[in-house]
Amino acid sequence: MxxxxxxxxxxxxxxxxxxxxxxxxxxxxxxxxxxxxxxxxxxxxxxxxxxxxxxxxxxxxxxxxxxxxxxxxxxxxxxxxxxxxxxxxxxxxxxxxxxxxxxxxxxxxxxxxxxxxxxxxxxxxxxxxxxxxxxxxxxxxxxxxLAVSAVRELADASFSYNDLQYWRGAGKTEQLLALADSVWRTRAYGDFWSYMMVAEGSVDLVAEFGPQIYDLAALAPIIEEAGGRISSTTGERIFTARDALVSNGLLHERAVAAIGD
Missing domain, CATH: 3.30.540.10 (Fructose-1,6-Bisphosphatase, subunit A, domain 1)
Incomplete structure (x- = not known):
């Protein structure tokens, strides 16, 4: 567009x-x-x-x-x-x-x-x-x-997620724990702040289950204009799937694979 x-x-x-x-x-x-x-x-x-x-x-x-x-x-x-x-x-x-x-x-x-x-x-x-x-x-x-980070390896990445209950509800608890074990640092900053820190370059990866269209629409231009990528957890650029994955772009496909496993 x-x-x-x-x-x-x-x-x-x-x-x-x-x-x-x-x-x-x-x-x-x-x-x-x-x-x-x-x-x-x-x-x-x-x-x-x-x-x-x-x-x-x-x-x-x-x-x-x-x-x-x-x-x-x-x-x-x-x-x-x-x-x-x-x-x-x-x-x-x-x-x-x-x-x-x-x-x-x-x-x-x-x-x-x-x-x-x-x-x-x-x-x-x-x-x-x-x-x-x-x-x-x-x-x-x-x-x-703003510009996203240049981190290329999950082992060096700072990862933020939302409440554990949403991951449990999606049947993804094991994937969350495995992803958390594979990164450098894990925090649950939550809500819009996690996503904005990706745009700032201070967080490298965010994944959530539960967000709605109004939680994501305003974030998308900021993340993408900063050089990052936003999608569903399966990698599609949609905003109605009630899940979201945001990264600096370099980590995106590996995160999709980790959450899908």
Whole structure:
């Protein structure tokens, strides 16, 4: 997919600014309202308020674009569509853990071409648009262009994964343990942060079971523009399989083989 998405990226960053105002006001609020969704994941009043505000802004500024969000749904469709996770890592948000953020993507014909991952409690924002590189701003400093690591061997790799229960549910516990034994370092940083550290070059490999389209769409342009690769755990570049594998590209096929064994 080629094209100039610079104005869409600017708009996505404006949306992230809007989200921050709402989410930071509710972060660690004593009256934060928390409910449990049918899938047993938590949702707060902040999740819903952020998504409602972003949807309203998109309707005003991009009235012909579709929207799909975690809290208020929608239909995945061709053409231009914004994909939103208003607060990724809601469990962290409601417990006062600072690893949470807003994920905003623009997909064109099912292909994510713009991504913004914004984590205000960490003071970090990552972004990318197709053909324009991947970038990080930390605590208001000048933007820094991102590049994945050059690690070529699993034995030298830093590997991050999500909760063990998802691997167990997928019947992949043995593969996780074998992969963990084959790498240099294993951590469960979790959520968007694992993926962004691949783009930064500080983590080499991430594999997860359980993520949804709104967990992945904004990550894809950032990872790919940084030189990495994102796919399902079977190696296909799809975002609806409820699993994900991200790497610096050099380790990807070996990780696919390890998880599939």
């Amino acid at each position: 080629t094209g100039d998405f610079s104005e869409d990226l600017r708009f996505a960053r404006d949306l992230a600014d809007m989200a921050h105002v709402i989410s930071l006001e509710r972060y660690r609020a004593l009256d934060l309202a928390v409910e449990t969704k049918p899938d047993r994941s938590p949702v707060t009043d902040a999740d819903r308020a952020v998504e409602q505000a972003l949807r309203a802004a998109i309707r005003e500024e991009r009235p012909d674009d579709a929207v799909f969000g975690e809290e208020f749904g929608g239909e995945l469709q061709k053409g231009r569509q914004w994909i939103i996770d208003p607060i990724d890592a809601t469990a962290n948000f409601l417990r006062g853990v600072p690893i949470w953020g807003t994920l905003i993507a623009l997909a064109v014909d099912d292909d994510p071409v713009v991504g913004v991952v914004s984590a205000p409690a960490l003071g970090r924002r990552w972004w990318a648009a197709r053909g324009e590189g991947a970038w990080l701003v930390e605590n208001g400093a000048a933007p820094r262009r």
